[in-house]
Amino acid sequence: MTKARIAVLAAIDGAEEPLSASGVAARANCDCDQATVYRALHHLETAGFAESFVLNCSEHGTERYYVSAKGPHRHWFHCEGCHRFVDLGACRIGGLVADLESELGLRVTRHTMYLSGLCAECSARSAPRAGAH
Amino acid sequence: MTKARIAVLAAIDGAEEPLSASGVAARANCDCDQATVYRALHHLETAGFAESFVLNCSEHGTERYYVSAKGPHRHWFHCEGCHRFVDLGACRIGGLVADLESELGLRVTRHTMYLSGLCAECSARSAPRAGAH
DNA sequence: GTATTTTTGCAAATTGTTCGCATTTGCTCG
DNA sequence: CGAGCAAATGCGAACAATTTGCAAAAATAC
Numbered sequence: 001m002t003k004a005r006i007a008v009l010a011a012i013d014g015a016e017e018p019l020s021a022s023g024v025a026a027r028a029n030c031d032c033d034q035a036t037v038y039r040a041l042h043h044l045e046t047a048g049f050a051e052s053f054v055l056n057c058s059e060h061g062t063e064r065y066y067v068s069a070k071g072p073h074r075h076w077f078h079c080e081g082c083h084r085f086v087d088l089g090a091c092r093i094g095g096l097v098a099d100l101e102s103e104l105g106l107r108v109t110r111h112t113m114y115l116s117g118l119c120a121e122c123s124a125r126s127a128p129r130a131g132a133h
Numbered sequence: 134m135t136k137a138r139i140a141v142l143a144a145i146d147g148a149e150e151p152l153s154a155s156g157v158a159a160r161a162n163c164d165c166d167q168a169t170v171y172r173a174l175h176h177l178e179t180a181g182f183a184e185s186f187v188l189n190c191s192e193h194g195t196e197r198y199y200v201s202a203k204g205p206h207r208h209w210f211h212c213e214g215c216h217r218f219v220d221l222g223a224c225r226i227g228g229l230v231a232d233l234e235s236e237l238g239l240r241v242t243r244h245t246m247y248l249s250g251l252c253a254e255c256s257a258r259s260a261p262r263a264g265a266h
Numbered sequence: 267g268t269a270t271t272t273t274t275g276c277a278a279a280t281t282g283t284t285c286g287c288a289t290t291t292g293c294t295c296g
Numbered sequence: 297c298g299a300g301c302a303a304a305t306g307c308g309a310a311c312a313a314t315t316t317g318c319a320a321a322a323a324t325a326c
Contacts, residue, residue, distance in 0.1 A: 002292070002304060021282075033306045038283060040304095054187045054195055055245075062187055062195070062314085063282070077239055088233055093226060097248060100221055105253035106210055112188075113246040115230060120238035135273060135323070154313075166275050171314060173273095194312070195282085 004032045008040040009068075012050055017085035018065035018076060041066055053112045059083045077115045081122025088115070137165045141173040142201075145183055150218035151198035151209060174199055186245045192216045210248040214255025221248070 001009075007030035012019055019027065025037045032040075044050040044066075051069050055078060056062040067074070077086040093113060101108045118126060134142075140163035145152055148160065158170045165173075177183040177199075184202050188211060189195040200207070210219040226246060234241045251259060 004305070034282095035284075035307080036305055042284095043304095054189050056187050056197070061281070062197070064189070064195070077233070077237070077241070080242070086237060086239065088237070092229055093246075096225055100210070100248065104210070104219060104221070105256070106219065106248070107251040107256040108210070108248045109213070109250035111246070111248045113226075113244070115233065115239070115241045115244045117242035118240040123238070123240040137274075167313095168276080168315075169274055176273095196313070 004028075004030050004036050005040045005043060007032070008037060009044055009049055012044075012066050013068045013070060015068075016087070018053070018055075018067045020060065020063040020065055022063075024066060053114065055114060055116075057083055075113050075115075077117070077119070079119035079122055080116055081118050081126065084119070086119055137161075137163050137169050138173045138176065140165070141170060142177055142182055145177075145199050146201045146203060148201075149220070151186070151188075151200045153193065153196040153198055155196075157199060184243075186247065188247060188249075190216055208246050208248075210250070210252070212252035212255055213249055214251050214259065217252070219252055 007028040008024055011024045011028040015023075015027065021034070021037055021041060024041065025032075025034055028037070041050065041052070045052055049069055050066050051073070052064050052066045054062065054064045057078060058080060060083065067076075072090040074090055075088040075092075077088055078084075079086065091113075093111070097108055097111050100106065117123075140161040141157055144157045144161040148156075152160065154167070154170055154174060157174065158165075158167055161170070174183065174185070178185055182202050183199050184206070185197050185199045187195065187197050190211060191213060193216065200209075205223040207223055208221040210221055211217075212219065224246075226244070230241055230244050233239065250256075
């Protein structure tokens with residue numbers, strides 16, 4: 001394991017929300033080239049140390065986000081107000097995926113699911129309850 | 134409604150699988166510029182006539198795919214062998230989304246879910262059952 | 267039919283990501 | 297411990313999907 005890959009893996013293992021490639025580069029305090037970060041991420045995902053999904057956000061555009069593959073598979077909510085992620089906890093659609101798999105004869109190797117909207121804070125800020133101010 | 138937008142909407146309404154921007158341009162036989170196609174898709178999505186999601190595929194890279202917003206909300210499976218989509222039918226995670234929404238105080242305005250792997254055909258082709266040849 | 271607003275075409279710019287290639291690093295073995 | 301080699305990195309250029317500025321063309325309003 002090279003220095004760059006160790007730093008990249010530490011960045012995503014230590015983050016408590018999905019990180020874009022640039023986010024990883026910022027957190028991984030290896031001063032390595034962005035190409036190296038991309039290659040490291042690709043390597044780590046192939047090796048099973050990381051997972052990724054692509055998300056489009058009004059502020060950051062379309063980017064690929066990486067999360068650690070340690071622990072159970074999880075899903076995320078993306079807030080369109082503060083552009084942060086909220087952890088939705090462990091995956092709850094395993095049963096549904098298995099059902100669809102057998103119903104349709106598919107071999108599912110991965111699934112992507114995420115929600116977006118406004119988190120509790122941004123939601124309260126944009127449409128405060130009566131008497132909240 | 135302009136000619137270009139009508140053609141773009143007809144393309145996605147008539148397609149039985151999600152279409153990328155270039156796929157829309159190919160199917161919509163308006164010879165309009167690609168910028169127009171992108172703008173029309175953005176407009177149609179904003180106006181509620183189309184939905185989209187971003188998917189990364191080994192053959193086509195990362196692209197945004199559009200589907201008609203007519204009929205019930207659906208989800209898709211993407212085959213990494215033939216790179217086609219399989220319709221998973223109407224959304225079955227509405228309850229889960231509502232649960233997460235109330236559990237975590239979120240305001241969910243959209244959700245993305247798709248599966249990938251090998252479709253029945255590609256699966257059979259790559260690992261035929263005993264006696265299948 | 268004319269004025270006003272919106273949309274389109276074209277070409278150039280953006281942006282996330284990938285690639286080629288020479289150099290450096292990590293590891294294996296003697 | 298140091299030579300030999302395969303794999304990884306840095307740098308810069310290349311890419312591909314998507315967006316944007318602006319003048320011309322088409323909808324729509326009046």
